[in-house]
Amino acid sequence: MMAPLSPSVAAPLVDGFGRAIRYLRISVTDRCDLRCRYCMAEEMTFLPREKLLALEEIAIIAERFMAMGVRKIRLSGGEPLVRRDVIDLVRRLGRHVGGDLDELTMTTNGMRLAQHAEALFDAGVRRVNVSLDSRDPDTFRHITRHGDVTQVLSGIAAAQAVGLTVKVNMVALNGLNDHEIAPMLAWCVDQGLDLTLIETMPMGAIDEDRADRFLPLTAVFDELSAAFALERETTGTGGPARYWRVAGTGTKLGLISPLTANFCDGCNRVRLTTEGKLYGCLGHDDQVDLKAALRDGGLPALDETILAGIASKPRRHDFSVERGAAPAVARHMSVTGG
Numbered sequence: 001m002m003a004p005l006s007p008s009v010a011a012p013l014v015d016g017f018g019r020a021i022r023y024l025r026i027s028v029t030d031r032c033d034l035r036c037r038y039c040m041a042e043e044m045t046f047l048p049r050e051k052l053l054a055l056e057e058i059a060i061i062a063e064r065f066m067a068m069g070v071r072k073i074r075l076s077g078g079e080p081l082v083r084r085d086v087i088d089l090v091r092r093l094g095r096h097v098g099g100d101l102d103e104l105t106m107t108t109n110g111m112r113l114a115q116h117a118e119a120l121f122d123a124g125v126r127r128v129n130v131s132l133d134s135r136d137p138d139t140f141r142h143i144t145r146h147g148d149v150t151q152v153l154s155g156i157a158a159a160q161a162v163g164l165t166v167k168v169n170m171v172a173l174n175g176l177n178d179h180e181i182a183p184m185l186a187w188c189v190d191q192g193l194d195l196t197l198i199e200t201m202p203m204g205a206i207d208e209d210r211a212d213r214f215l216p217l218t219a220v221f222d223e224l225s226a227a228f229a230l231e232r233e234t235t236g237t238g239g240p241a242r243y244w245r246v247a248g249t250g251t252k253l254g255l256i257s258p259l260t261a262n263f264c265d266g267c268n269r270v271r272l273t274t275e276g277k278l279y280g281c282l283g284h285d286d287q288v289d290l291k292a293a294l295r296d297g298g299l300p301a302l303d304e305t306i307l308a309g310i311a312s313k314p315r316r317h318d319f320s321v322e323r324g325a326a327p328a329v330a331r332h333m334s335v336t337g338g
Ligand code: SAM
Pocket: 032, 038, 039, 076, 077, 078, 079, 080, 107, 108, 109, 129, 130, 131, 169, 170, 171, 198, 199, 200, 201, 202, 203, 333, 334, 337, 338
């Protein structure tokens, strides 16, 4: 464990609505080896490499956040495991776990997880979220356009074998995987995995109309509670998910339903993009440029800009998925780090 970072502000970060910010999500790359239909267009344009934060800059920014009271960091993307040397960043941040950081986690599509599971565990990661929208090879390939589900399943098994706790993320997609949701929960119970279901959010242009695939989790939940004994977990995580335990098992079911249940009052997180922009909310365009602050003014300017970004964190998102409507924000989830 590293020596504690010296605090850079007198009090921990608190936004304009009194919410303490304890959680930073970082998109380490906007690139991905898949093209999930609800997330990206098939022909995506990615940021030129020179616009990206260097891994060293990501580490510096993350450490300033820790010094200001952030206790949890999640690395996401794009696909974090496609960024070369990302494990070096994980190792650097992992050295703070147990000191300035309670937890370092990753969200991954699982395609390269088998190769990296052990290094993640050795670096201090204990939990990963793995996206798995279908266990059927053809449906999985259709949704992701390129994915091989057997690779993801091997990744999950490898992660569990080295001691990582795995939560499966499944985006609920009308007419694509709705019939697989209850079997997915049963499988997760069997495998000792948690499951979080997610409503599609209107972020970034894709090749389809999201309204066609939008599946409200209210209806899904009714179906699941008829088939499983679900007990509400009341301990909040400051996050968007509401949780239930499948009675008598270790499996937690989470629902992220930004469209049908707003969760913003307890939001404790902010997001750093691949380009070094800090966003207070997935659903708004308000941002501050931490890369410019760090490069032009060093650590004092970085600290000042972080505080300005936190002060302007929006109160809530205004997502809605309506037929023919433009996305709420032009930026894709992969840029902000879902
Ligand atoms: N590539 C990694 C993965 O797929 O897990 C990490 C990044 S991905 C953007 C993070 C999560 O966001 C995934 O669970 C993905 O299914 C979800 N996601 C992507 N676009 C979304 C959208 N428009 N609405 C809801 N969830 C989305």
